Amino acid sequence: MTCRICLIEDDEIIGEALTERLEVEGMACDWFKEGLSAIQALKQRKYCLAVSDINLPDMTGEALFTALQDKGIGLPPFLFITGFGSIDQAVRLLKMGAEDYLTKPFDVAELIEKVRGRCRYVALGAPGAPRLGVSAEMKTIEAALSKLSESASTVLITGESGVGKEYVARALHQDHEAGTTLPFVAVNCGAIPEQLLEAELFGHEKGAFTGAVREKRGLFEQAHGGTLFLDEIGDMPLAMQVKLLRAIQERRIQRVGSERGIDVDIRLICATHRDLDQMVRDGEFREDLFYRINVVNIQIPPLRERKDDILWYARDFLRQFAGQKDDRPFTLHSKAEQAMLSYPWPGNIRELRNCIERACVLSPSSVITPEFLFGESWRATLARMSDLGGETLAEYITQCERDYVRQALAENENRIGDTAATLGISRKTLWDKMRKLGLKDET
Structure with a gap:
């Protein structure tokens, strides 16, 4: 597309x-x-x-x-x-x-x-292309989205901060809109001051309060016909939760300073990194609102529990940042891949993206090595990884060959003929090596 x-x-x-x-x-x-x-x-x-x-x-x-x-x-x-x-x-x-x-x-x-x-x-969103990841967990979630897009009007997405909740919300919205132009309106509930939150969500009339110089459509109205994404709903003040519950139940809102109700047709997607069930027990979140938004729950595992997605996301981010340094394609050194798979990623996908972006900016080579991903503080961990050993001589030689061919491909911008000439081998031999070394999917 x-x-x-x-x-x-x-x-x-x-x-x-x-x-x-x-x-x-x-x-x-x-x-x-x-x-x-x-x-x-x-x-x-x-x-x-x-x-x-x-x-x-x-x-x-x-x-x-x-x-x-x-x-x-x-x-x-x-x-x-x-x-x-x-x-x-x-x-x-x-x-x-x-x-x-x-x-x-x-x-x-x-x-x-x-x-x-x-x-x-x-x-x-291209047909057949994974949108959320290649791990079994994310494939299961993606497979469920088509069913949810047809029926569920309220969805709760939970998971750690940076785990990809908005990725899932947007994918669900794309399945729901089915080629039409429908709005996707996102707001972080914890980023708006409590005294302004009602006006942001429901809108206000001109003169409703000091500074209201014109009437304003709220986020519910802006999302009419499409999707409203309430991120970090666990940070919403208790007083506002009552008004939100009423709006969700009736699908009807009232602007600040107005006596007129306005019907809204929206798909509501809420997300949080907090334990809402525990917050209900602690009196920090309304029980009736929790049951109202928890109609369908999508739990996204942290990145450390779905390692198959780490390199998939990393390579996708590398493609995004390609072109920032003389249009050279970026690739990952095998040690960088090992380090990424061993790292726990407490910041999940957001942290991974930041690491990739920093490495693309700082690396003098198009082949990204671990120190440009993690900085000097990661050297000690890499040293401990190296001390583990366990590689046979054949495995070590194969890995060296993989790194050498990968670097040659990167330096020649994946042009097979030029890379084969650089390595002193034929195009057919290069293709065979790329297949055996698992490099064909990277080009």
């Missing part, structure tokens, strides 16, 4: 350059020079991402964004381009639900990386 970008930019030079670069990167791009034409396109077509300048000839980027929200249109993630004088406005847009922003003059490579990051969800 091709990732399609909606580019909204009135500058001819910037617009043409970005369109050409995105298409070179293998993405489709629809370029609009004014806000009204972009709004019409966003109503009619599904996009992976919208990239918009804030200063447009017929309206501001903020006006465009709020107009789409007010019309209840399912929005793709929005990335804004702004001058330094509009940074405050860009930050305000982030609070309204925008994905990110870049300041002019911006680095095109940085923009492309952000676009790639969003397009990853499309790539992971």
Whole structure:
């Protein structure tokens, strides 16, 4: 599936350059020079991402964004381009639900990386491709999503912090939307101050409180027809839990400062790293709300308990970060793979991604070694691993050959003919070695 970008930019030079670069990167791009034409396109077509300048000839980027929200249109993630004088406005847009922003003059490579990051969800959603992992545990969860997408309107996802709860929530949403453009609205319940949470969830009328200069649709309304993802629901204050329970039961909300009820049609996905059952016993979480959101529970195991996913995610992240250093592909040294499989990953997938990104930035070579993944503090652990021994001479020689061929492939950007010439062997011999050494799946 091709990732399609909606580019909204009135500058001819910037617009043409970005369109050409995105298409070179293998993405489709629809370029609009004014806000009204972009709004019409966003109503009619599904996009992976919208990239918009804030200063447009017929309206501001903020006006465009709020107009789409007010019309209840399912929005793709929005990335804004702004001058330094509009940074405050860009930050305000982030609070309204925008994905990110870049300041002019911006680095095109940085923009492309952000676009790639969003397009990853499309790539992971390709028919037959695993989206959540290759371990038996994640395959079981993925197999259950198609059934849940047809029936379950309320789902609770539990697991340690960084374990991939939003990955699962987005995958469930993608199965549910089935090719249509439906909103996915995510909010971290622990990140919003208690006094603002009600207005964020349910919206408010103009003049409802100091600072309410215009009416605002809440997250429930923004998610109408699609999915509302309440992350870290265990951090929600008790007083707010009562109002949330009523909204979930009735699928009806009331804006702050209004007496009118508004019906909402949403799929509700909640997530937490906390033990809600224990919190109920301790009086920290309402029992009736717990039973209401715990209709279907998806428990995601920590990464250390599904080791098959570690290298799968690592290689996926390496592909994402490829291109940051002269477009060279990154690969993992065998010792780095051993270290990753031995490490307990207390921060789970989030920590793994951070380690891979740091290694891609710091490594002088395209072959990632352990010290660039974990830093100097990991050397002692690696030394202990080396002291364990257990390898026969044949195993040691095979591993050396694997590392040597892998490095040659990386240095030649996986071009088989050039790699074979570098190694002084024929293409057929190289293919045979790659098959025996388990390297064909890495290219």
